[in-house]
Amino acid sequence: MDVVEGGSAPGWTLKRRTYRDQILEALRSSIISGALQPGARISEAELAGRFGVSRGPLREALGVLIQEGLLVSIPFTGTHVADLSPTEVDEIFSLRTQLEIFAFQQVWDRRDAAFAQELTRRHEQLLASIDSGDDEASIQHELALHSFVYEAAGHSLLLSVWNGLRGKLQLYWAAHHRAHGRRGPKPEGHLDYLRCALGDDFAAMEAEIREHMLRGFGRTQDFMRAREATQGPRTGRPAEPEQ
């Protein structure tokens, strides 16, 4: 029942072995990786059987995912993996823009050598994974790059809001990635971001964030419209169950 938030300092968390946490991790990863596609039905009984546990811990894990917005539950009818609407993706990007600007605002005057080093390191990791063609890893590393400013801002509330968004963002990217197939971030996509983040012009950083999000949002918009055209207009009901 505790929320441990993986160690942020040197990751010293030993390991949590409660079923709930293991299930939570497994489910989250399944959803993000696309093994459980948006709209897929979730049956408590079936999943419990598959994991070899009772419905108790499983239920609690589902509860967390529901509260995070990765699952949607309609009482006595069924639980399914959340399906992002264009509106929702729009909201994620616009809110994220504000939050990320705020994060930079918080950390701006406190940036030091360690900040620059870590940001650069994450950027290099991103480049490396793009180079090696591992799209899954690229997405993770892009997220890690952006996450850094939230971690460095020293604002735990902001960080927890970001972590909430992060899940949905991954959900969207997973769908995007699956649909367009093998199309991770571009290598040059974060050069300006890194340059501004290490520079001395806050206004430029702010402008870069807005642009960066707009670029991401542009791809999004195209993708969502295309999907809508393919699958027919959404009426608010979840996609038909797969599997």
Added chain:
Amino acid sequence: MDVVEGGSAPGWTLKRRTYRDQILEALRSSIISGALQPGARISEAELAGRFGVSRGPLREALGVLIQEGLLVSIPFTGTHVADLSPTEVDEIFSLRTQLEIFAFQQVWDRRDAAFAQELTRRHEQLLASIDSGDDEASIQHELALHSFVYEAAGHSLLLSVWNGLRGKLQLYWAAHHRAHGRRGPKPEGHLDYLRCALGDDFAAMEAEIREHMLRGFGRTQDFMRAREATQGPRTGRPAEPEQ
């Protein structure tokens, strides 16, 4: 397991009678009203007995509260009502400033007669409850006033983040109110807020929000420092159980 988010439009939610939701409501209200003070221990077994239900539904309600940050759980040791640190209150105010500006930004060009009318209505309600000396209601109505812009922004993600903050904000106000005793918001505190919100100068609105939060934060700072001096420096451990 569903998250119903009390109806935001005309409050038209029928009634949810699952134990979990009733318990959730009862606990949240107890915490906010101060019946359960920060640091107070929460025993699953005892509470279950008091409510006359088993630990199952109670546990799920606690889980939600924990994820919301109103409760803190240390596995195998105990669960207690969260105790806000000065840092945390600072974070709430600073984040809230950003969010509220963003909310106005979203709604600014879409404000219409209905917007003005509802905002005015909530302000009058606030004035009325201040006049009648009901501090509990004053706090609720102040929150309702500020909530309106989040509801009107038409940004569901923003609204859900705000709702997350709202709980902690109430927790803080409850402590503040209990300590200073009978000292609700001042009648003139929101005149400028209302005027700017209905005016045509967005920059003025932004400035007003920043100022408004700073005023709130000032009172906070004083209060927290005073409490710290009274109760001795905090070492990170929860306050001793009251009850």
Added chain:
DNA sequence: GCGGCGATCTTTGTTGACAATCGACCGCCG
């Protein structure tokens, strides 16, 4: 053929008991 109606079946909500884990207390030994 069609609409209302009831049985059935799936899914969630709830329960009481049992097991694992950890902190605190107490007696023992050096």
Added chain:
DNA sequence: CGGCGGTCGATTGTCAACAAAGATCGCCGC
């Protein structure tokens, strides 16, 4: 008298079964 180990108690984690609620679907009357 102080440190140490074991035991006890409290608390959370887990389980399997039962109950309730709603949806689905076939049936009957019209």
